[in-house]
Amino acid sequence: MTTMEKTANVPEPRAGDDTAPLLEVRDLHVEFHTRDGVAKAVNGVNYSVSAGETLAVLGESGSGKSVTAQAIMGILDMPPGKIPQGEILFRGQDMLKMSGEERRKIRGSKIAMIFQDALSSLNPVLSVGYQLGEMYRVHQGLSKKEAKAKAIDLMDRVRIPAAKERVNDYPHQFSGGMRQRIMIAMALALEPDLIIADEPTTALDVTVQAQVMDLLAELQREYNMGLILITHDLGVVADVADKIAVMYAGRIVETAPVGELYKRPAHPYTRGLLDSIPRLDQKGQELYAIKGLPPNLLHIPTGCAFNPRCPKATDLCRTDIPALHQVTEKDGAELAGRGSACHFWKETIHG
Amino acid sequence: MAENSKKSEAVDATPNVSEVEVSDASTTAEVEAVLDAPVERGEPILQVRNLVKHFPLTQGILFKKQVGAVKAVDGVSFDLYQGETLGIVGESGCGKSTVAKLLMTLETATSGEVFYKGQDITKLSGRALKAVRRNIQMVFQDPYTSLNPRMTVGDIIGEPFEIHPEVAPKGDRRKRVQELLDVVGLNPEYINRYPHQFSGGQRQRIGIARGLALNPEIIICDEPVSALDVSVQAQVVNLMEKLQDEFNLSYVFIAHDLSIVRHISDRVGVMYLGKMAEIGTDSEIYDHPTHPYTQALLSAVPVPDPDAREGRERIILTGDVPSPANPPSGCRFRTRCWKAEDKCAQEVPLLAVPEVFAGKKTPAAHESACHFAEEKQVVGAA
Numbered sequence: 001m002t003t004m005e006k007t008a009n010v011p012e013p014r015a016g017d018d019t020a021p022l023l024e025v026r027d028l029h030v031e032f033h034t035r036d037g038v039a040k041a042v043n044g045v046n047y048s049v050s051a052g053e054t055l056a057v058l059g060e061s062g063s064g065k066s067v068t069a070q071a072i073m074g075i076l077d078m079p080p081g082k083i084p085q086g087e088i089l090f091r092g093q094d095m096l097k098m099s100g101e102e103r104r105k106i107r108g109s110k111i112a113m114i115f116q117d118a119l120s121s122l123n124p125v126l127s128v129g130y131q132l133g134e135m136y137r138v139h140q141g142l143s144k145k146e147a148k149a150k151a152i153d154l155m156d157r158v159r160i161p162a163a164k165e166r167v168n169d170y171p172h173q174f175s176g177g178m179r180q181r182i183m184i185a186m187a188l189a190l191e192p193d194l195i196i197a198d199e200p201t202t203a204l205d206v207t208v209q210a211q212v213m214d215l216l217a218e219l220q221r222e223y224n225m226g227l228i229l230i231t232h233d234l235g236v237v238a239d240v241a242d243k244i245a246v247m248y249a250g251r252i253v254e255t256a257p258v259g260e261l262y263k264r265p266a267h268p269y270t271r272g273l274l275d276s277i278p279r280l281d282q283k284g285q286e287l288y289a290i291k292g293l294p295p296n297l298l299h300i301p302t303g304c305a306f307n308p309r310c311p312k313a314t315d316l317c318r319t320d321i322p323a324l325h326q327v328t329e330k331d332g333a334e335l336a337g338r339g340s341a342c343h344f345w346k347e348t349i350h351g
Numbered sequence: 352m353a354e355n356s357k358k359s360e361a362v363d364a365t366p367n368v369s370e371v372e373v374s375d376a377s378t379t380a381e382v383e384a385v386l387d388a389p390v391e392r393g394e395p396i397l398q399v400r401n402l403v404k405h406f407p408l409t410q411g412i413l414f415k416k417q418v419g420a421v422k423a424v425d426g427v428s429f430d431l432y433q434g435e436t437l438g439i440v441g442e443s444g445c446g447k448s449t450v451a452k453l454l455m456t457l458e459t460a461t462s463g464e465v466f467y468k469g470q471d472i473t474k475l476s477g478r479a480l481k482a483v484r485r486n487i488q489m490v491f492q493d494p495y496t497s498l499n500p501r502m503t504v505g506d507i508i509g510e511p512f513e514i515h516p517e518v519a520p521k522g523d524r525r526k527r528v529q530e531l532l533d534v535v536g537l538n539p540e541y542i543n544r545y546p547h548q549f550s551g552g553q554r555q556r557i558g559i560a561r562g563l564a565l566n567p568e569i570i571i572c573d574e575p576v577s578a579l580d581v582s583v584q585a586q587v588v589n590l591m592e593k594l595q596d597e598f599n600l601s602y603v604f605i606a607h608d609l610s611i612v613r614h615i616s617d618r619v620g621v622m623y624l625g626k627m628a629e630i631g632t633d634s635e636i637y638d639h640p641t642h643p644y645t646q647a648l649l650s651a652v653p654v655p656d657p658d659a660r661e662g663r664e665r666i667i668l669t670g671d672v673p674s675p676a677n678p679p680s681g682c683r684f685r686t687r688c689w690k691a692e693d694k695c696a697q698e699v700p701l702l703a704v705p706e707v708f709a710g711k712k713t714p715a716a717h718e719s720a721c722h723f724a725e726e727k728q729v730v731g732a733a
Contacts, residue, residue, distance in 0.1 A: 060580040175671045176443075205442040205607065207668045210651040214667060232581055235653030239660055258657045276585035277655055278614030283633075286592070287614065289585035293550050 020092060021048035022194055022226045023072070023111070028086030030067050030250075033079060039297040041067045043250040044086075046324070049194065049226040056229045056241035056258070058273075060294050064250035065230045069196045072228075073113050074103045090194075109139050112187035116199040118179035122171040128155075128182050129167035135189035154185040158215060177208035181215065188219060194226040201236065213240060234277060238262060243337055246270050249295050249305035252324060255339045266327050266340035266349040268310050304342070316343050371398050372469050382479040385468055386486065390433045390568070396601055397431035397454070397487075397569060402463035404449050408676060421676045423449040425625035426463070428702070431569065436595065436602040438616030438633070440609055440648070444672055446625040447605045451573045454603065455489050456480065467569075485515050488567040492574035494554035498546040504557055505542040508532070511564040518565050531560040534597075536590060552583035556590065563594065571603045576611060588615060609652050613637055621645045624683040625675055627702050631717030639714040641705060641724035644684045682722065690723050698722065 030042035042064040049055045059065040070076045072088055074095065088095045090111065095103060115121040123131060132154055133147030142150065148167065155163035158181040171179055180200060187195050200216065201209040217240055220227050231237060237244060237258070244261050246254040246269065254267040265271040275288035292309040295301055304322050307313040320343070327338035330350050342348060390396045405420035424446040431437050439447050452458040454465060456472055464471045472483050491497035498507055508528045512519045519527045529539035535556040546554055555575060562570050575591070576584045588611060595602060606612050612619060613633050620630040621644065629642040640646045647666040654663070668687045673679055682700050685691040705724035708716035715726045 060582060177671055206609070206651045206653075207442060207647060208671065209653075210665065210667050211669075213653075233653065234581070234655040238655045238657045239653045241657075262655065262657055273581055274655070276582060278588075278610045283614060286589050287585040289589055290582040291586075293552065293583070294580065 021050045022091065023228075024048040024087075024089040025068065025072065026087040026089065028068060028071060028088065029084050030064070030071055030076065031082050031084060033082060034298075037298045040300060041081075041250050041297055042071070043300075045247070045250070045252055047245050047252065047255070049228055051193065051226050052220070052224045054220065054227045054229060054240055054242045056231060056237040056244045057247060058231060058234070058237055058244055059247035060232060062249075062294050062297060063247040065247050066198055067250075068247075069113065069198055069228065069230055072196065073111060074107060075113075108135060108192070109190040110192050111194045111196065112190070112192040114180075114183050114187045114195060114197040114200045116202055118176065118183045118203070119171060121183060122179065124171055127168045127170055128174070132167075132182070132186055132189065135186060139190055150189075154189055155182070157188070158182070158185040158219075160185075175208075176204055177212060180204060180208075180212050184212070184216060184219070188223075191223055192225065194228070195220070196228045196230070198230045199232070200229070202231070202233070209236070216240075234273065246273075249300055250297065251305065251341060252339075253306065253341045255324070255337060256327075256335075257337050260335065260338060264349050266338065266345045267342045268312055268344075268348055269306050271348060272309075312344055312347070314343075371400065371464075371466050373466070373471070379478050382470060382475070383482050385470060386479070386482045388468065390468060392434045392599075394433050395430045396433045396468065397603075398464075398466040399430070399450075399454070400428050400464045400466070402427045402450065402453055402465065403461045404446075404453055404458060405461045419676055421674075422625050422678055423675055424453065425678075427622070427625070427627050429620055429627065429630060431601055431603060432617075433568075433601055434595075434599060435617040436604050436615050438612035438619040439603065439605045439622060440607060440612050440619060441622035442607070442648075442672055444624075444675065445622040446675070447622050448573055450622075451489065451571050451603065451605055454569075454571055455487060456484065481515070485518070485565045486567050487569045487571065488562040488565060490555075490558050490562045490570060490572045490575045493578050494551055494558055495578070497558055498554060500546055503543050503545055504528075504532070504549075507546070507557060508560045508564055511561065515565055527564075528560075531563060534563065534594070535560045550583075551579050552587060555579060555587050559587075559590065559594070563598065566598070567600070569601045569603070571605070573605045574607070575604075577606060577608060584611070591615070609637075609649065621648065624672060624678055626683060626720065628684065628721075629717070629719045630702070631719075635714045635717040639717075639726055641708070641715050641717070641719040641726055642684075642721045643688050643690055643723075645719075646727050647687075682720070684721075692723075694722055 025045055025047050028042055028045045032039040032041060045068050047055060057065045071083060083096060090106060095106065129148050129151045132151035136142040136147040136150050152163050152167050155167060160166060160178055160181055174182065197216065201212050204212060213236065229241060241258045243255065243257050245252045246267065248269050254270050261270065262274065265274055272290040276290060278287060290309055295305055301308055303318045303320055307317040310317065322341045322343045324339040324341045325345055327335050327340050327345060327349060329335060402424055403426055404424040405422050407417045408419040408421060409415040410418045427450060429437065439450065441447050449458065453460050460473045465473050467483055475483060505525065505528050508531055509524050512524050529542060532539045532541060537553060537556055549557065576587050579587060592615060594600060604612060604615055616633050618632050619636045621628045621636065621642065623644050629636060629640065629645045636645060637649065640649060647668050650664065650666045670687055673686055679686050681697050682695040685695040700720045700722050702718050702720040704716050705719055
């Protein structure tokens with residue numbers, strides 16, 4: 001079958017995979033100039049993803065997680081958006097300094113994105129086969145006929161039943177889970193090195209969510225892709241992520257490998273999020289709730305942005321912005337990959 | 352068989368379908384008197400029997416003829432007791448929101464009854480229906496679209512008083528609205544603001560205040576927290592629990608987030624394609640599910656614990672929910688069920704305590720609509 005051929009020639013060695021990260025975001029800032037003032041959506045984000053690795057970016061709405069992803073993809077609305085400083089290195093090259101033409105070559109073929117709402121991300125007046133084939137026609141210059149054959153292959157690969165018969169169907173004729181599979185197929189079309197999935201299963205039911213996440217994880221293994229998973233669901237993160245970056249008000253407040261984060265959060269915000277999940281033994285009791293509301297990005301509080309909602313805030317938190325500290329064990333041994341942007345991370349993690 | 356077990360159960364647990372005491376009030380005044388009478392804690396306040404809602408599918412423009420029906424709700428029965436929270440879970444399209452609308456009499460039922468204090472509200476009209484509607488209120492899912500953007504918060508929360516002026520005389524209304532704002536944790540000075548000036552969580556509080564305005568006895572919550580951020584969800588769930596104690600409310604809590612439903616509910620019903628698949632107390636459903644659909648649903652929930660990633664067994668269902676316009680014969684779940692046999696295609700399983708568990712005193716002995724119901728430990732799913 002065609003699927004077999006595809007998988008056979010895919011995991012070709014990729015240059016310089018082993019040491020250097022695939023993508024590195026350094027001190028990225030994004031702001032939006034609006035009538036009401038400057039909204040600082042992203043304020044100095046750093047993260048990196050290697051091939052085959054899954055980075056989960058966790059945060060509430062307005063925390064800047066999607067804006068960061070859009071900046072990486074280069075699909076940010078500019079204006080009103082603006083990137084005053086920062087670097088986005090893809091295989092060591094700064095994408096922000098590239099020309100539009102160079103970026104277009106990367107977008108889709110090297111870095112692809114899966115959007116949250118498949119119904120509004122697909123064009124309702126074009127058949128899914130045409131939309132899938134567009135990737136090949138535009139990037140590889142294939143003919144219409146060849147592109148359609150490739151589209152059928154793709155639909156097979158994401159396990160859409162009866163792909164041949166359904167290739168000429170329109171998005172509304174597919175169910176939510178199938179539509180999301182088409183989105184995944186579109187992202188996979190050119191076998192990119194990195195996939196950014198922005199809340200890929202938020203609009204789906206749990207049983208379908210399990211199917212889609214399984215498929216995504218399997219394809220990632222098969223192609224040894226890097227995956228940035230943007231989500232607010234702590235359950236999904238625990239299931240698939242390797243490492244986690246927690247965002248709050250445009251900043252990364254904590255980074256950690258997945259197991260560590262759930263066991264010993266080192267930032268009060270992460271701890272609050274974990275505590276507000278209903279647990280069995282708390283039945284009938286009041287849930288822990290982080291008081292207050294997420295900050296308005298036009299008026300981010302001074303000092304640590306979380307200080308008005310934090311139970312441990314002191315005067316220091318209201319004046320000084322905490323840097324992302326390296327988290328260590330009690331005896332001073334460094335914990336690999338762990339960081340916390342809290343003045344009192346020691347107290348938070350070690351009690 | 353099911354009858355027997357129900358009797359033995361009645362001692363320690365509340366049966367899910369109890370005897371309906373139909374009130375014999377005939378005149379409107381009598382009906383209103385019945386509706387005003389309080390119900391004691393633990394007594395059934397709302398009894399739903401064989402509720403059916405079919406939406407007709409028509410063809411033709413001038414001479415419409417019915418070519419079929421979307422069987423959104425197809426024979427659902429349950430009781431709601433005073434002071435309890437009944438959770439209803441299920442995937443999208445299983446009919447849970449249609450049940451909510453039927454309970455609110457926003458839709459007319461195709462057949463079946465909804466007894467509120469012994470009165471069948473599907474047959475009421477005029478003043479009696481208005482009195483029922485005062486006592487059953489609703490909180491909607493999306494706080495962004497369920498509030499009129501051109502009305503101030505005071506107008507939104509005060510609007511119920513215009514339809515039911517007997518609850519608050521005209522002079523008192525403003526004060527009453529401010530009290531309500533205070534109750535749901537908003538500043539009473541916000542009375543002249545518009546919905547767009549509030550965040551999602553605050554808007555949902557406004558929606559809850561509007562639901563509380565007429566001192567209802569039952570509040571039907573249709574996915575009240577699913578549109579909110581994680582850190583705000585907990586605040587709203589806490590508020591709803593506090594209000595339940597304070598005003599002695601009964602909730603029907605519809606949601607797809609299984610962990611929140613477990614936290615807030617006393618009993619849980621699982622719906623699939625217009626039918627109730629399984630119903631029981633929260634620990635019966637979550638710790639001892641006997642219906643394969645419930646087991647699959649619980650195992651599919653991502654657990655916020657990375658250590659459980661390897662160990663737990665997940666049942667991944669294949670395919671999608673079939674169309675409710677043309678549901679499978681027999682058991683509706685059989686097309687996705689790994690246990691399905693010929694019997695499942697022919698006989699519709701009844702919602703009753705399965706024979707294997709009947710009379711036994713195990714938590715698995717609760718009502719489950721499956722021919723081959725059995726316990727299967729599903730790890731996790733808090």
